[in-house]
Amino acid sequence: MDRDITYKEYVIKGDRRYAETHEWIKIIEGKRARIGISDYAQKKLKSVVYVEPVETPKELKKGELITTVESIKAVGEIYAPVDCVVIAYNSKLDEDPGVINTDPYGEGWIVEVEVKDPKDIEGLLTAMQYVEEVLKKEE
Secondary structure, X not given: OOOOEEXXXXXXXXXXXXXXXXXXXXXXXXXXXXXXXXXXXXXHHOOEEEEOOOXXXXXXXXXXXXXXXXXXXXXXXXXXXXXXXXXXXOOHHHHOOOHHHHOOOOOOOOEEEEEOOHXXXXXXXXXXXXXXXXXXXXX
């Protein structure tokens, strides 16, 4: 298990993989995984006020739009980091979308998916690669 990384004021969890578009994915069990957005992404959005609910099941190819997240500052698009089927939407976000800001790696997950091929996750960025290849370029 990789260690967590703190880069500037951002925490990047080491126990998951990242897409260049700032989504994280973490296997829960077997082919089941959760997807959310990184601490960096939630801080850039600022206060999240709405998450478009996701219909289930929803089959997605890597790079396809899962949903949108609205904040007081902008609208963010959340993309599938791998081929998957959305099997659950975090309905807690309907009541309190701000949980994405307070706990982006825990209670602020957005969808639960069944990954088509778990090996595809290995092709995503590790926490260190995410910091080096994405965050350092954006700052």
